Amino acid sequence: MTERLSLAKTWRLKAAATGGLCLAAMVITGIALGDRVPPLDSWIVDHLYSRPETTPAMIATVISGAGTLAGLVLLLAAASRLVWRRGSRLLPRHGLLLVACLATVALQAAFRRAGPPVTSQDWTYPSGHVTVLAALAVTAFVISLELTAAWRVTVLIGGMTTLAAVAASRVTLGEHYLVDVVAALFATVGAGLLAVAALNLRPRRRVLG
Numbered sequence: 001m002t003e004r005l006s007l008a009k010t011w012r013l014k015a016a017a018t019g020g021l022c023l024a025a026m027v028i029t030g031i032a033l034g035d036r037v038p039p040l041d042s043w044i045v046d047h048l049y050s051r052p053e054t055t056p057a058m059i060a061t062v063i064s065g066a067g068t069l070a071g072l073v074l075l076l077a078a079a080s081r082l083v084w085r086r087g088s089r090l091l092p093r094h095g096l097l098l099v100a101c102l103a104t105v106a107l108q109a110a111f112r113r114a115g116p117p118v119t120s121q122d123w124t125y126p127s128g129h130v131t132v133l134a135a136l137a138v139t140a141f142v143i144s145l146e147l148t149a150a151w152r153v154t155v156l157i158g159g160m161t162t163l164a165a166v167a168a169s170r171v172t173l174g175e176h177y178l179v180d181v182v183a184a185l186f187a188t189v190g191a192g193l194l195a196v197a198a199l200n201l202r203p204r205r206r207v208l209g
Helices: 002-033 039-048 055-086 091-111 128-144 149-172 178-199
Strands: none
Touching: 002 091, 002 178, 039 149, 039 178, 055 091, 055 128, 055 149, 091 128, 091 178, 128 149, 128 178, 149 178
């Protein structure tokens, strides 16, 4: 029992430390950049921007909207499976995890960083769109830790694929710089890990199905 408690405490400390580092990296990068645009972001805007009403822009717009819907479906599927197998006891804590991840979008107000000039977006660091999707994906994955390996792999691959597609769509539409979407990932994962540690969401046991 003592060894088990020690392992749980160590796991929580590691999760909190990793989460803190992710958030710190995002904040330090934002402060260091200020209003400057990284060379890679300038190149992306000059060469990969999809102008409105073009085919690439329409495809990117569909991906951007459908990706968020897919993330929501993934979360609801994992949550439904967990409730069916183990009841709703853990769901309030998973709800708090989701809220903690979503709250990182408020960091936009702290940095007030302008987006690409092609669309004249304000307060784009970190990306709000990617933050929402990442919050759904992180919460779905934490829920899947209570399920089988098949669920964990499905949620992980589905979440990562959707995040990559949506992040790329936001960049090619000129709504965000690449640094904005990467910052959203770091902030959301960081807040998620801190919340997981605080809420003690480390899985106790795995169930079938």
